[in-house]
Amino acid sequence: EVQLVQSEAEVKKVGESLKIACKGSGYSFTSYWIGWVRQMPGKGLEWMGFIFPSDSDTRYSPSFQGHVTISADKSINTAYLHWSSLKASDTAIYYCARNDPFDYWGRGTLVTVSS
Amino acid sequence: SSELTQDPAVSVALGQTVRITCQGDSLRDYYASWYQQKPGQAPVLVISGKNNRPSGISDRFSGSTSGNTASLTITGAQAEDEADYYCDSRVNSDKHVVFGGGTKLTVL
Numbered sequence: 543e544v545q546l547v548q549s550e551a552e553v554k555k556v557g558e559s560l561k562i563a564c565k566g567s568g569y570s571f572t573s574y575w576i577g578w579v580r581q582m583p584g585k586g587l588e589w590m591g592f593i594f595p596s597d598s599d600t601r602y603s604p605s606f607q608g609h610v611t612i613s614a615d616k617s618i619n620t621a622y623l624h625w626s627s628l629k630a631s632d633t634a635i636y637y638c639a640r641n642d643p644f645d646y647w648g649r650g651t652l653v654t655v656s657s
Numbered sequence: 658s659s660e661l662t663q664d665p666a667v668s669v670a671l672g673q674t675v676r677i678t679c680q681g682d683s684l685r686d687y688y689a690s691w692y693q694q695k696p697g698q699a700p701v702l703v704i705s706g707k708n709n710r711p712s713g714i715s716d717r718f719s720g721s722t723s724g725n726t727a728s729l730t731i732t733g734a735q736a737e738d739e740a741d742y743y744c745d746s747r748v749n750s751d752k753h754v755v756f757g758g759g760t761k762l763t764v765l
Contacts, residue, residue: 577754579700586759587692587700587743601752641754643690643705644745650699 544568546576546638546648553654554628561624562651564638571619572596575641578612578623581650582634592641593621628655661689661744661757668763669734677760679727679744687747689727691720694741694759703742704729731762739764 549563564576577592591602595614602612611624621638635650661681669675679689688707692700702711704720717738719730727746731738744757 579756586741587694587745587756589745589754589756592754603753637699639700642747643702644692644700645702645705645711647699647701 544640544646546640546646548636548638548648548651551652551654553656556628556630556655556657558628558655559624559626560628560653561622562636562653564621564623564648566619566621566640569640572616576614576621577639577641577644578610578621579637579639579644580606580634581637582631587637590623590636595619595621628653630655630657661746661755663742663744663757663760665758666761666763668765669731670765671736672733674730674732675734675762677729677731677742677762679729679757680725681746681755681757682725683746683748683755684722684725684727687751688722689720689744689746691718691727691729692743692745693738694743695739700743734762734764736764738762 545567547565572595575592578590580588590606591612593600593612593614595616614621633655637650639647691704693703694700703714703718708720721728741759743759748755
């Protein structure tokens, strides 16, 4: 059974760093792109970027380029989304999903950033 | 343009047929995929490619494309189909993905 298990909810302060994780199982982790999708409170889905774990080829949405870093550790079947300095506007649910299409999704990680 | 446009809200009477549309230039080159999202849940893929339903998705759901418009049709809508629906497609020579703004479906 394909599963994407995401890390637990996080509460952080503005300016802090954060890395959230997405662990894949039940399939060949290195054979599929893993994408990250943001959903701000009450809003729609936004594609942030994705990574191909086999060679770490990474693509970013222009809206998120430079604001987050996507990485992967294929030895432990895990993809990551990292912020070096959080903003209050980063408050959202972040989903990872296997691509293409996005056929399996994690349950989401709620990130709350307060000042 | 790399945008996908959806109607914000659509309603359908119980048991009737509804079409949810998604417009964008990228749809002339790439198929849309469609996702259903219910409150408090992660999105679920319902249609991909030309008209492919993942295992476990009701055959009430079907997809089609004409020109720059992709459509998700729900035939005989049920109460459990009430949800937000999003389309997406590849853009930028297949290097990026874009989502539509989403359509809130109400089943009356």
